[in-house]
Amino acid sequence: MPSLVKVLGFAGSLRRGSYNRATLRAAGELLPEDMQLETFDLAPIPLFNQDILEAGPPRAVLDFKARLAANDGVLVVTPEYNYSIPGVLKNAIDWASRPPDTSPLNGKPVALMGASTGQFGTVRAQTHWRNVFVFTNMLSLNKPEVLINRARDKFDAEGRLTDEPTRQVIRNQLVAFGDWVRRLRGY
Numbered sequence: 434m435p436s437l438v439k440v441l442g443f444a445g446s447l448r449r450g451s452y453n454r455a456t457l458r459a460a461g462e463l464l465p466e467d468m469q470l471e472t473f474d475l476a477p478i479p480l481f482n483q484d485i486l487e488a489g490p491p492r493a494v495l496d497f498k499a500r501l502a503a504n505d506g507v508l509v510v511t512p513e514y515n516y517s518i519p520g521v522l523k524n525a526i527d528w529a530s531r532p533p534d535t536s537p538l539n540g541k542p543v544a545l546m547g548a549s550t551g552q553f554g555t556v557r558a559q560t561h562w563r564n565v566f567v568f569t570n571m572l573s574l575n576k577p578e579v580l581i582n583r584a585r586d587k588f589d590a591e592g593r594l595t596d597e598p599t600r601q602v603i604r605n606q607l608v609a610f611g612d613w614v615r616r617l618r619g620y
């Protein structure tokens with residue numbers, strides 16, 4: 434039995450009916466037995482302000498950083514806004530990235546999923562994320578990609594992911610991510 438891989442997952446939409454939050458819930462259901470998913474709600478994280486960072490970060494930021502540090506890998510579930518990364522999510526990563534010498538993001542394996550109502554399923558946002566992960570020195574899983582397009586057709590009214598091919602690609606990515614984390618962490 435492979436060792437347990439612990440993942441911190443969060444979605445970059447605060448909307449109650451968010452497809453990205455629903456995707457994170459689906460990931461929790463589809464997780465292999467040798468992985469554990471803890472989720473984090475980004476809503477309490479304030480806007481980044483370096484003065485506040487230097488005076489002592491707020492509790493929500495300290496909690497976020499502590500949970501990142503306590504997990505082996507990160508699952509980022511991203512909406513796409515105006516062909517790019519949503520502010521809520523970028524803001525949280527900006528907080529966690531400072532100060533860089535003690536950032537819990539440094540060297541952390543990361544996987545991306547995203548859902549959009551459009552045709553391209555967050556591919557542009559995910560491409561931009563991969564650029565961000567270079568500077569934060571995170572080690573992103575390349576494939577398989579989870580790009581959920583036309584999300585209205587793939588979730589039911591209760592926010593359950595009903596599209597079986599999409600459920601399968603999420604399962605496949607989670608298995609690949611478990612292997613990626615074990616490879617990078619040497620266990």
Ligand code: FNR
Nearest residue numbers: 446448451452453454512513514515516549550551
């Ligand atoms: C969007 N949406 C969107 N979709 C897309 O595929 N590409 C895009 O560039 C954008 N841009 C965009 C900007 C803003 C400000 C909003 C609010 C929305 C639509 C988006 O995919 C849709 O609202 C999703 O439902 C957002 O994700 P959640 O909230 O359901 O997780």
